[in-house]
Amino acid sequence: MFLKLSLRAVFLGAGGGNDIQWCFSQVKGAVDDDVAEADIISTVEFNHSGELLATGDKGGRVVIFQQEQENKTQTHSRGEYNVYSTFQSHEPEFDYLKSLEIEEKINKIRWLPQKNAAQFLLSTNDKTIKLWKISERDKRPEGYNLKEEDGRYRDPTTVTTLRVPVFRPMDLMVEASPRRIFANAHTYHINSISINSDYETYLSADDLRINLWHLEITDRSFNIVDIKPANMEELTEVITAAEFHPNSCNTFVYSSSKGTIRLCDMRASALCDRHSKLFEEPEDPSNRSFFSEIISSISDVKFSHSGRYMMTRDYLSVKIWDLNMENRPVETYQVHEYLRSKLCSLYENDCIFDKFECCWNGSDSVVMTGSYNNFFRMFDRNTKRDITLEASRENNKPRTVLKPRKVCASGKRKKDEISVDSLDFNKKILHTAWHPKENIIAVATTNNLYIFQDKVN
Amino acid sequence: MFARGIKRKCFDGEEDIEGTLAGFKSVPSYNLQRQSLLDMSLVKLQLCHMLVEPNLCRSVLIANTVRQIQEEMTQDGTWQVINAQNTGQASLDRLVSSDILCRSTKEQGEGKLVPSYSSFSKDFEDIQSQDIISDLSTVASVQAPRNPQSNVWEMENPQENRGNFQKSLDQIFETLENKNPNSVEDLFSDVDNSYYDLDTVLTGMMSNTKMGHCDVLESFSSQTTTNSNSNCKSDINELDHIVEILVES
Numbered sequence: 227m228f229l230k231l232s233l234r235a236v237f238l239g240a241g242g243g244n245d246i247q248w249c250f251s252q253v254k255g256a257v258d259d260d261v262a263e264a265d266i267i268s269t270v271e272f273n274h275s276g277e278l279l280a281t282g283d284k285g286g287r288v289v290i291f292q293q294e295q296e297n298k299t300q301t302h303s304r305g306e307y308n309v310y311s312t313f314q315s316h317e318p319e320f321d322y323l324k325s326l327e328i329e330e331k332i333n334k335i336r337w338l339p340q341k342n343a344a345q346f347l348l349s350t351n352d353k354t355i356k357l358w359k360i361s362e363r364d365k366r367p368e369g370y371n372l373k374e375e376d377g378r379y380r381d382p383t384t385v386t387t388l389r390v391p392v393f394r395p396m397d398l399m400v401e402a403s404p405r406r407i408f409a410n411a412h413t414y415h416i417n418s419i420s421i422n423s424d425y426e427t428y429l430s431a432d433d434l435r436i437n438l439w440h441l442e443i444t445d446r447s448f449n450i451v452d453i454k455p456a457n458m459e460e461l462t463e464v465i466t467a468a469e470f471h472p473n474s475c476n477t478f479v480y481s482s483s484k485g486t487i488r489l490c491d492m493r494a495s496a497l498c499d500r501h502s503k504l505f506e507e508p509e510d511p512s513n514r515s516f517f518s519e520i521i522s523s524i525s526d527v528k529f530s531h532s533g534r535y536m537m538t539r540d541y542l543s544v545k546i547w548d549l550n551m552e553n554r555p556v557e558t559y560q561v562h563e564y565l566r567s568k569l570c571s572l573y574e575n576d577c578i579f580d581k582f583e584c585c586w587n588g589s590d591s592v593v594m595t596g597s598y599n600n601f602f603r604m605f606d607r608n609t610k611r612d613i614t615l616e617a618s619r620e621n622n623k624p625r626t627v628l629k630p631r632k633v634c635a636s637g638k639r640k641k642d643e644i645s646v647d648s649l650d651f652n653k654k655i656l657h658t659a660w661h662p663k664e665n666i667i668a669v670a671t672t673n674n675l676y677i678f679q680d681k682v683n
Numbered sequence: 684m685f686a687r688g689i690k691r692k693c694f695d696g697e698e699d700i701e702g703t704l705a706g707f708k709s710v711p712s713y714n715l716q717r718q719s720l721l722d723m724s725l726v727k728l729q730l731c732h733m734l735v736e737p738n739l740c741r742s743v744l745i746a747n748t749v750r751q752i753q754e755e756m757t758q759d760g761t762w763q764v765i766n767a768q769n770t771g772q773a774s775l776d777r778l779v780s781s782d783i784l785c786r787s788t789k790e791q792g793e794g795k796l797v798p799s800y801s802s803f804s805k806d807f808e809d810i811q812s813q814d815i816i817s818d819l820s821t822v823a824s825v826q827a828p829r830n831p832q833s834n835v836w837e838m839e840n841p842q843e844n845r846g847n848f849q850k851s852l853d854q855i856f857e858t859l860e861n862k863n864p865n866s867v868e869d870l871f872s873d874v875d876n877s878y879y880d881l882d883t884v885l886t887g888m889m890s891n892t893k894m895g896h897c898d899v900l901e902s903f904s905s906q907t908t909t910n911s912n913s914n915c916k917s918d919i920n921e922l923d924h925i926v927e928i929l930v931e932s
Contacts, residue, residue: 324736326736352736414739415736415738415739433739433740434739461743462743462746462747463743464739464740464743466740483740483743483744516717516720516748516751516752517748519744519747519748519751520744520748523740523744570720573720573723574723576727576741579738579740579741579744
């Protein structure tokens with residue numbers, strides 16, 4: 227079913243097997259250690275073809291990178307990503323009634339599949355979703371009869387001959403314009419948006435509610451999930467993420483802060499408060515602590531491309547669920563189990579509330595997620611191997627193969643290992659993305675975007 | 684849910700040294716650690732960014748943690764009512780450093796009951812407690828039986844009650860549990876449908892005036908803003924009450 231071998235480039239002697247060798251390709255963003263708050267990357271997303279890579283930041287800006295067309299003579303690397311368009315998507319706002327600021331930080335970007343020459347994406351902050359059209363202009367009309375080249379109007383009486391205006395090439399200009407603004411539908415902070423496979427509707431989820439929108443209609447949305455209790459003091463659970471099924475346009479899932487995932491079918495009723503399936507793994511009593519609930523809170527949920535599986539990320543692990551089995555995940559991968567004994571400190575410094583995302587590769591055979599110290603992890607579902615890599619400028623020569631990293635949990639630290647206490651918890655990789663077709667990954671550190679590729683011979 | 688006897692690894696500290704009692708440094712009791720966790724959680728709930736709405740998920744998770752601890756302490760019988768006293772130095776002790784909190788414990792439940800249940804560092808006491816108590820104490824409702832009745836009037840003079848942290852904690856709890864519809868809008872305050880309520884409009888107007896009052900607290904990023912609505916609703920109640928009394932006399 228899956229094309230296991232097509233994406234594997236190199237067979238490694240020492241490690242055995244057919245693992246991918248990841249190489250540094252590019253890094254985008256400021257070099258200095260002083261991070262400007264507005265530059266903090268808050269979301270990363272490839273489009274459906276992988277040609278475009280969008281990032282959103284805390285300052286409300288969207289930057290889109292475009293992959294260069296592959297040079298036929300240059301077989302040893304794939305095209306580089308260069309800036310294609312930059313625009314201010316959201317501005318800070320002030321809610322006068324509550325006396326609170328509404329952050330302009332871009333929480334999520336989702337691309338629409340391309341239907342014509344222009345590209346469309348949805349971007350959202352805490353309260354408002356916007357549909358942006360990104361279009362190219364590389365020709366302009368010249369030779370008007372009534373206008374000069376600089377736009378001034380000619381006196382019609384001076385026109386003695388007529389000519390037909392023609393299009394002449396110009397420097398490529400990429401324009402972004404907001405086509406729809408979907409506002410005023412969320413009381414709480416939007417954490418997810420997801421485009422339906424019908425390509426006409428999409429959902430937006432905040433802490434307590436999920437709304438269904440039509441892409442063409444901005445003044446109306448349908449509330450499809452509402453978990454707000456009648457009495458807010460009874461609130462014990464919030465929605466943390468939501469996503470539409472990639473193939474079934476009536477199915478979506480949402481995850482909660484208690485570690486549960488609910489699958490809902492919109493055909494069952496207008497308000498999907500009753501789930502069709504509830505995915506929950508029973509707690510391991512030997513690991514019980516006051517932090518059990520917090521670390522079980524799901525920070526991200528992603529369907530596999532096939533639609534058969536879904537992946538969830540909680541604080542310490544990544545779990546793969548088969549949609550046909552609700553009582554436990556089919557696979558569990560430990561991201562940084564060595565943190566389990568440090569939960570108290572991580573609670574104190576709030577790191578325990580960090581929301582890590584996760585992603586699938588194009589063939590659903592490998593999953594990836596971030597960790598601390600600018601480490602990120604990949605788990606191969608078939609070989610059951612995992613690898614830890616670091617996003618750092620130290621390895622910034624193109625085609626430098628990344629060296630696997632290892633954290634020493636206890637006992638004697640071997641050479642090249644790093645001890646848990648030396649980890650930098652301010653350097654966290656929350657957002658990662660995998661090219662839909664190739665082995666190209668985008669990894670966001672606090673304010674830099676790293677692009678890695680597999681080694682091509 | 685939290686049956687006694689289940690071993691808990693709730694605090695950091697599988698030490699690097701394998702096994703046992705290496706180094707006989709004094710390890711804090713489970714109760715003390717639990718108490719410190721409770722204190723830390725309560726402080727977290729109250730500190731939030733001045734201008735931006737606090738993260739609801741984080742608040743809910745912390746509140747759930749506080750509830751868990753309270754339930755366990757209730758079962759243990761260690762949850763007590765404390766009289767108003769100037770805890771002063773004692774409260775400092777209770778803010779256990781994270782170092783102690785996160786050390787492993789070898790002694791479980793040495794039977795020592797921790798007498799009081801809140802701690803704010805001396806820095807915070809003067810300003811934060813005054814503000815928080817006046818904020819949160821205006822729950823004009825009858826408390827659960829185990830608590831002394833803390834009506835609005837007791838809290839009129841926050842100075843006196845500066846030491847009464849137990850009350851402020853309970854009030855935080857009650858804002859989470861209280862079914863009283865008049866209760867203070869709590870950490871999860873929701874103003875959406877009430878945009879057009881007279882109450883909310885008044886509150887909105889009041890909260891702007893209230894802002895100035897809270898300038899002094901900026902450096903402590905208190906929860907004042909999100910509670911300003913609640914302040915003002917209860918302020919309105921207070922005012923009503925005062926007017927009633929004045930009129931009657």
